[in-house]
Amino acid sequence: MTLGDLRMYRAELGDATQDQIRAASRVCPFSDEAPSEDSLGAASSEAPAQHHALLGQYSAIFAGRVSDPGYTLASSSGGLASWFAQRLIDSGRVAGVISVGHADDGPGIYAYQITADPASPTSRKSAYYASTMSEVLSRVENLDGQFxxxxxxxxxKAARALCVERPALAQKLTVFVGLVCGHYKTQAFAESLAWQIGVPPQELEDIDFRVKRPDRPASDYDFGAKRAGETDWHFGQVRSLVGGSWGHGLFQPECCNFCDDVVAETASISxxxxxLPRFTANSNGTNVVICRDPSLQSYFDDAAxxxxxxxxxLSADDAALTQAGGFRHRREGLAVRLADDLAAGLSVPQKRVSPDASAVSKRRVRLIRQRRRLSADSHAAFAAARATGDLSGYLRTTMAGITRYQRLDTSLGRRIIRRLQYTVRLVADRFSS
Ligand SMILES: Cc1cc2nc3c(=O)[nH]c(=O)nc-3n(C[C@H](O)[C@H](O)[C@H](O)COP(=O)(O)OP(=O)(O)OC[C@H]3O[C@@H](n4cnc5c(N)ncnc54)[C@H](O)[C@@H]3O)c2cc1C
Known part of the structure; x- marks a missing residue:
């Protein structure tokens, strides 16, 4: 796996044999040769009892957080993902946890690692940062214990499919902890945010994607960047930075346009x-948890x-509502993108969503297409900024695209209200002059 100009990992096929390429195709999560999310099912020895059209199988669904606010402050959300990972180790169920944390010795800022200390602050928080698990997975087969x-x-999904191919790995990977995903980000996402708050890519030493602010809702967090050689951090409110809105899809790899799994349906737990408004107001953060392996439930019940x-x-419908934007992107958005590519004579992977360019209103179709354009253009525009050392061209092009997107995103009701407000202001101005 090599990190290319687009700042994400790609498989180099090099001198791989046809047999090796076929085997890789059987584990690539976007390949038709790989088993689908439905056929892999949930990673559980006991069958989960229930099924939801958007969430897949589940045995229990709940919302919550670690009670200690000092802990949640150093986590992205309610801290339950890292807390649970630590519990798996402390209870002896696994010897270690394979997850993305701050890289000890480069080359990137975050990397996949094997840790016995997943609750440590350096192993926590979301890494919206392209990483590869190829090195850790090749190492884990030779280690003692389960992970x-x-x-x-x-x-x-790729790891589950790899376990089908390699029974020795299946003996090692016994719990799969999924993270819900709106879409993936190349490493350029972090670089672009850091540059906007004064730290250019070549001087970027450390990043924090989710800096909580106690006086603001959980959804209104900061991005932090540290310049090499400095001790103070630079901060910027994520929603005010170009690319900070996930709806704009900047630095999303093209493969995410063909994904229909928001909640890691093949994981033991996600x-x-x-x-949801009733949780977002709490700045500590709140997790949604979808459990598919009933044997894991006691960890939560005992600690509660x-x-x-x-x-x-939490009901399954409410859990799905927590990811409403993600499901719009991966259901009706996917239907439109599949139809668009087929109409353009391109091949598309088999998905659990059927191609349909009329799945949504014409305006929404234009919005879906504009988001895809924004994603695609962001890679090239930022690569050019990196090459010239000048961020302004990237910001100009991207802002123009975002403005077009926002025009499409504004509902008819909001546009009518804005027009009325404008007219009222005009009339008031006339009478006051
Ligand atoms: C690219 C990306 C997109 C996401 N999109 C959404 C979304 O649309 N909606 C949503 O609700 N949640 C999304 N999440 C998940 C969310 O950001 C939190 O990770 C999740 O809510 C867990 O929070 P926590 O406080 O329990 O985790 P913490 O206590 O902060 O622990 C986080 C755990 O996740 C691991 N980790 C972090 N990043 C990665 C990574 N890239 N790969 C593997 N392991 C990692 C850490 O090592 C740690 O074990 C996304 C995460 C990522 C990385």
Whole structure:
């Protein structure tokens, strides 16, 4: 796997044989030769009892957080993902956890690592940062004990498919911890945000994607960047930075345009942010948790009984609502993109969504296309900025694209209200002059 100009990892086929390429194709999460999310099912020895059209199989769904606010402050959301990973180790269920944390010795700022200390602050928080698990997975087969793997839906799916191919790996990876995913980000995402707050890519030493601010809702967080040789951090409010809105899809790899799994359906358990107004107001952050392996439930019930964590049960529909934007992108958005590519004579992977350019209103179709354009253009525009050392061209092009997107995103009702407000102002001005 090599990091290319677009700042994400790509497989170099080099002198791989046809047999090796076929085998890789059987584990690539976007290949038709790989098993689908439905056929892989949930990673559980006991069958989960229930099924939801958007969430896949599940045995229990709840929302919650670690009770200690000092802990959640150093986590992205409610801290339950890293807390649970640590519990797996402390209870002896696994010897180590494979997850993305701050890289000890480069080359990137974050990397996949094997740790016995997933609750340490350097192993926590979301890494919206392209990484590869190829090195750790090749190492884990030779280690003693069993391991949990933390990953995004496509990583978990690939690892599950790899376990089918390599029984020795299946003996090692026994718990799959999924992270809910809106879409993936190349490393240029972090570089572009850091540059906007004064730290250019070549001087970027450290990043923090989710800096919580106690006086703001959980959804309104900062991005932090540290310049090499400095001790102070630079901060910027994510939603005010170009690319900070996930709806704009900047630096999203093209493969995400063909994904239909938001919640890591093939994981033993998945963690995300409970993006519902009643939870978002709490700046500590709140997780949505989708459990598919009933044997994992007691970790939560036992800790809730002592007050170490707080959890409340959530309906499957409410859990899906926490990711409403993600499901729009991966369901009707996917239907439109599949139809667009087929109409252009391109081949598309088989998905659980059928191609349909009329899945949504014409305006929404234009919005979906504009988001795809924004993603594609962001890679090239930022690569040019990097090459010339000048961010302004990237910001200009991207802002123009975002303005077009925002025009499409504004509902008819909001446009009418804006027009009325404008007219009222005009009339008021006339009478006051
Ligand atoms: C690219 C990306 C997109 C996401 N999109 C969404 C979304 O649309 N909606 C949503 O609700 N949630 C999304 N998440 C998940 C969310 O950001 C939190 O990671 C999740 O809510 C867990 O929070 P926590 O406080 O419990 O985790 P913490 O206590 O902060 O622990 C995080 C755990 O995840 C591991 N980790 C972090 N990043 C990665 C990574 N890239 N690969 C593998 N392991 C990692 C850490 O090592 C740690 O074990 C996304 C995460 C990523 C990385």
């Amino acid at each position: 949990a793997l933390v990953g995004l839906p496509c990583f978990i 963690f995300g942010d409970a993006w 009984a002592t007050g170490e964590i707080g959890i409340e049960s």
